[in-house]
Amino acid sequence: SLLICFYSTDLLPAKNGEEPTIQFLLEMVDILTTYVKKTFDRSTKVLDFHHPHQLLEGMEGFNLELSDQPESLEQILVDCRDTLKYGVRTGHPRFFNQLSSGLDIIGLAGEWLTSTANTNMFTYEIAPVFVLMEQLTLKKMREMIGWPNGEGDGIFSPGGAISNMYSVMIARYKYYPEVKTKGMSAAPRLVLFTSEHSHYSIKKAGAALGFGSENVILLSTDERGRVIPADLEAKIIDAKQKGYVPLFVNATAGSTVYGAFDPINEIADICEKYNLWLHVDGAWGGGLLMSRKHRHKLNGVERANSVTWNPHKMMGVPLQCSAILVREKGILAGCNSMCAGYLFQPDKQYDVNYDTGDKAIQCGRHVDIFKFWLMWKAKGTIGFEQHIDRCLDLSQYLYNKIKNREGYQMVFDGVPQHTNVCFWYIPPSLRDMPDGEERREKLHRVAPKIKAMMMESGTTMVGYQPQGKNVNFFRMVVSNLAATQSDIDFLIDEIERLGRDL
Template identity: 60%
Template sequence: MFTYEVSPVFILMEEVLLKKMQSIVGWSEDEGDGIFCPGGSMSNLYSILLARYHFYPKVKTSGMRALPQLAIFTSEHSHYSVKKSAAALGLGSDNVVTVRCDERGKMIPAELSSAILTAQEKGLVPFYVSATAGTTVYGAVDPLEAIADVCSAHSLWMHVDAAWGGGLLMSARHRMKLQGIQRACSVTWNPHKLMGVPLQCSAFLVRKRGLLKECNGSGADYLFQQDKPYDVSYDTGDKSIQCGRHVDAFKLWLMWKAKGSQGFGAQVNKCLENAEYLYDLLQRRPGFQLVFQDKPEHCNVCFWYTPPSVCCLPHGPDRDKRLHQVAPQIKARMMEKGSVMIGYQPLGAKVNFFRCVLSNPATQHEDIDFLLDEIVKLGHDL
């Protein structure tokens, strides 16, 4: 996918999908642009690339000498691709300021405001904030409206990394969790996550129409001739860092035709219902403890399993050391047996805990029951 003449049907499919997704985000018909990217990390990189060009267009021709020392802001629970993108674009990962979150994993807007002022005092120039809608570990959604207010007050580019949480927009029951996303300058949304589209399928949406072409276009006249017998705006290859692109849009188009928006909404609702079912089980079942007591906001449910030999220990460093070893050992036994497999990780001062992500709508309550039974069976003797 780079010119209309090479793949006319797929070019039109991509355009229709992008307009539909922009509308769902909450942008009007006369604004918005986008492109499908090879994953959320690349979509996030596009957002920083465009934000930098928006404020400092000379960087395209003059390079880094056209820039002051820029600062990027993102939550301490955000995806690692923000720092990786800053490194790749020459901005430096040290200039990515991580903003403190509350106990639920949400960025604290007051801390963002404070971090911006501190960066300015150090001589840095803030230009970009990445809010997260669906963090990797907790599934937390940052307070987008409040973050939008901060960005507006300081004239900063607001990006929303909704790679994981974007699918919530398909549910009438859950889309209000992303209230404020319509105020973003750009959005990452991965249908290959919550919506179940096969890898890879990531959409990068930008509110300012034409900015993708201005930032990335090279105008190669051997490919993007301006005197073609059709509307050359359909030659979307010049909006991309790539030239030829995989036809990722087709998978989403076909699935959307099959399921419909209501089907996607029902699928999302089922995933969150399963997460709530697991949450309810964990509250009642001995030997299990939730990482935080609040009802899950997304499909992520985080918990510890405490074997009998650890349960009896007094709280303190020795108990934490023993508990830290439990999840990795159970995970190893899961893989050796081949029965189930879920992730684990530590986070901050919290020792290793299980992170169960219920993103498959085919999962039934008996599968979730089996998961907890299997954890007990594999870990009771540790």
């Protein structure tokens, strides 16, 4: 290629840089489209695993070290090919490892445009179209939550953990606005409530924001991982008796491991009774609001004060795309604004209500909206609905396949509420062993061993973890439109192939 003799300094804005620039970008696109095609090709591996020390030592000329001197553009393209070669194909039909998976072509094109536009969400001035897209999309999301006329507030944030952190911040601001200026000493000893199955970000927010992780009180759940409302009420009463002031309850809509939906209406009744902020963490389950068939699982969500909803999980939007939605208008700005004169001048020629930056805890903010807006345009609401319904159908297929199958044991009974299917694979050597500590210890080691072999062979990936008293089990999730029943069959075959001699 001509690019052997070219360096980055030959690209635009260099004089005569147009030709090498276009050539370079098109060669890059060729690498990327080849990767896209392979991603959907089942004869390609999900990953080509290497240990950190192997990659650090350098794989066949792939050198990660940085240097004082530049590399040629040709070498840069080689580096890009290698980067993809040793990575993980998260869009592969047999990648089931994470809540976010899949490679949506429209979303991908949207991200390419976003990075080409390379702007910042803090003002209308430099992101007019994206700022309006964000407003319209947040309004649509609030309508789907069921808030009247889609009124309210919201912002896209860098992930569900930060969205959940926002919810705790604004709850505190609503009840104790003076904490913003005076600090936590201006408030009584506040406590937050969330399920023992909830995402760890609520606890992290408690630690970061100065509540303390011990003041995040964990609620008991039923055996399917749903909060027991009576336990919430008992713990509220107990906290009050001990002199604490309950502030905030998080209800999870789609828990990380079990995919459980907490009973929002019953929790909302208790929140109203005790005047507490109700947040719904729908990072994982929020997408079900798009489905007429499944949205009932979030019944009561319209009673929440705030909702986290990550389109980058169940709806297949590329990372990152997470929204925090708030019922009360203006409270995000009230909570976070510092009115920095150099960004948010009141004397601009346009309506500065469109400068949204001061609502955020960030200053600069990546454009996360465009890919999502573009996907919504391209699929329509009905396209997201089909995506959701299809993934849930596929999970039910898996559930039906293994619930009575020899060598499998479900972690909880009944049809899963979300796409999470949690199960143990019991190798033949353990099937006749009586329950007890020895069997538990052995079973605990089965999933990690199978997972390690899967990764070494690169054929598929699925998550595992312990939960409470339950030893390591597989947690299967489906959010990738590329997956079919044959891929589910493949996963089960693979587990049995790798696990039968353990």
